[in-house]
Amino acid sequence: MKNRIHFAVYTFLLGMTLLFTACQSEFEELPEDNQQQTLEANSSTAVLIERTATNDGSFDNIVDQASCLAIQFPYEVNVNGEIIIIESREDLQEIENIFDASDIDDDFLELVFPITITTAAYAEIVINSKEALRELAADCIEDGKDDDIECIDFVYPLTLFTFDRTLQQTSRVTVENDRQLRFFFKELGEDELASFSFPISLKLYDGTVIEVNSNEQLARLIEEANDACDEDDDNDYNDDDFTQERLNEYLVECPWLVHEMVRDQVNQTDQYFEYLMNFTEDGKVVVKDRVGNNLVGTWTTRVSDNNRVLLKLEFDVLVDFNLEWFVYEIGEGTIKLFSEGGNKIIMKRFCDAPNPGETLRNILKECAWVIKKVKNQGEEIERLLGYEFNFHAEGYVTLSNGVNVSEGEWEVTTNNEGVLVLAIAMGAEPAVNFEWPVRDLMNERLKFEVEDIGYELILQRVCEDNAGDGDVMDIRELMKDGPWSVASFVKSNIDEAELFSLYSFSFEAEHVMGMTLGDTGNTEAGLWRVLRNSEGKLKVYLNGGENEPLHELTDDWDFYSADAGRIELRSESDANGQISILVFERI
Known part of the structure; x- marks a missing residue:
């Protein structure tokens, strides 16, 4: 009787083993509910496990541009001329930081060979040249179409058992990482x-940990996670993984300031800098320009066929924003948008949305403001070039050229049309008495304008007289070491230096320019300034007053060059593009 029972049990186990083998023989067929918890090396579930445990080389694509290869640490790279030692994944961020320092630069990166790479199957190969690396990289399948499954990972350690065909246990193995797990199944x-x-645990791309209790659950979980995220198998090293849902939530959390804007390869940052974008959950986006005007549009997001998240913006007025933008990166407080054809928007999160009027009041009081241009009824008032406004508390304002000081009152308010204005009342200087409507509100430059009647005021911010700018200070010290004569004054391609042959010039404290006629003649007081403008250019403001020929020197000159005894300044005419040249030589 016992023999019959033993024979029956053996027959049952053998039958189940054969049934299991038959069910597992088809590649990519998911296990049925009644299958055993054992696996064959070539079963569909085992293949899914191997694909999940494949070595992912996409994390260093910024260096090798190959998702199926990973360079072993440490190694050296030349990034824009700077040698960096890469000793960990964290060090790769330093490369990205150098690239991101200027998004317009033509970046370059060169590996220092030899290097050792690890393949997707964990083979180690020594590479001695760029050509050899490219040859290996050419075999990689990019854009997430390779066999590697990256959206889910095993939580280690794992314990596995091996059995023979009679289901007798032959070994017990503990694996600590993907490499050991892949080799385990390869050697089966x-x-x-x-x-x-x-039970065993797996972690999804979003950090969720899921416990599974059978081969069936394991296989289904891996299959479902296969295309659940952007595997980053491309060379867009900046497109940090995120979901459409995360982007949607991130956009509506706070307003966003436009930090950089390029459209059709033309840099439009000056035009749109610090425009404030408010995204709402109902699909509207309200953009507030720098003077407080609201421009309304719509926004939608979608996921492309290759798992890229796209943001579509549509406006009636802001046509430069009208594109379906590829969301290239979500960083801490930053979103970068790109589109083919040289289009880019970089936005900075700004949770404390400003009131334009309060913003203008605050920045006016923070620093001095130098007049770059003032026009009344279409006529430019050149005698005020370089004069300095100081806006004080309690509505008190001064205007000075370093010698004379005018006093008045100021207020930020709205006019009858609801437009934000800077109202200045200064009886001693009627050219600035006006309600100046704000047209361009930037931290470093302010523009006020009524185009219809030819009124315009442009102010340049100057904090602490640019004392922290080494270039500005060097030029000032050189100019103070005079006196100087005009060696060349080219205007309309004619050198008119003879106009100033009898004059000597000294650049003195408090921005006073001394202009002396002859050895013993009268000295007239003009104005000079050296500063760095909102575009980062070094400028030399000269104001020779209203008398000829000294008035001809009045301009906001570009600093061009200097040595111990010579200073060259240049200025491009707005009207015809001609270049004027002014050269001082030390006497």
């Missing part, structure tokens, strides 16, 4: 079976 013989010690 044709006559061997394997089984996990369930």
